[in-house]
Amino acid sequence: LRDRGLADISRSENLTRINEIRVQLLGKKGPITEALRGLRELSAEERPQVGSFANQIRDELATAIEERRNELEAASRAAQLNAEAIDVTLPGTPVAQGQPHVIQRIIDQLEDMFIGMGYQVVDGPEVEDDHHNFEMMNLPKDHPARDMQDTFYLTPELLMRTHTSPNQARAMENHDFNKGPLKMVSPGRVYRRDTDDATHSHQFHQVEGLVVDKHVTMGDLKGTLELVAANLFGDEFDVRLRPSYFPFTEPSVEADITCFNCMGKGCAVCKYTGWIEVLGAGMVHPNVLQMAGVDPSIYGGFAFGLGPDRFAMLKYGVTDIRNFYLNDTRFLTQFYQRG
Ligand code: PHE
16 A cells, blocks of 8 residues: 555646545545554554554655645746746837827927917817807807807807807906916817818817007017917918908908918919918907906907917828828827937
């Protein structure tokens, strides 16, 4: 029994097997337990002899089992460590990393520039009330110029803002002019009921700008817009102002910048004018100041609203505005910055 047991133990090649052997040999129904149980039937002389012999065999087998189990455990642990070994010198799996959207980058760049000139950046609701979006912008309910901005109405009084200009009104309402001039920019999404095509999107972006102080001139406006053009495109770009109409500015202008394609020489892109229209602007209408609680006999200001989508199209030669909103990474990653 002993020899066969020891042979079995040394031949066992896994922990399940060694456990089986242990139960077989040393378990309650095993031969040793049986033998020890049988001691009762032996004579007083035989009992200690047989008993100690059985115990010796049991101890010997138990020790062998224990040793073999330790060996097997060590081997299985070694195998596991080996299988799970990590080669820290292997090159890593690259993780695809996103970057700010190209339009967000233009907005960030403009924000940085304006913050550098002492402007504050303010936010406003995309679901706007008719009051701020139109009325306070000098567009009463029956004003024909409301047609200039086809509107998504949510209720008769609530709408998706059609421009960022309502933030002018909000900024003026909140500003304490005793503490100094108001200089703010306000970027954000705006909505118009347009049919989407290459140059129209029912949702796009604007960056509103507003300065209200005591002696603000149209020259200040033009100088500021020249800085915008230089900052986004480079020094060789010029700005020109053309008379236009907005209900909330008087006089109103549209600003053109040098055509990026022909640099002013005239080409098909700029319809041979040498200029590309990029934004609307003007001197804040006295009614707008008044409605926001600012005295137009003391204060005046300029305002502009520019479209980062359009700027991005010009800057990168994108011909279809819808690309900005399709979230096709093949398009978006073109603008990623390295490093
Ligand atoms: N809010 C005008 C628009 O969408 C742009 C603008 C802003 C014009 C400020 C003048 C002054 O279209």
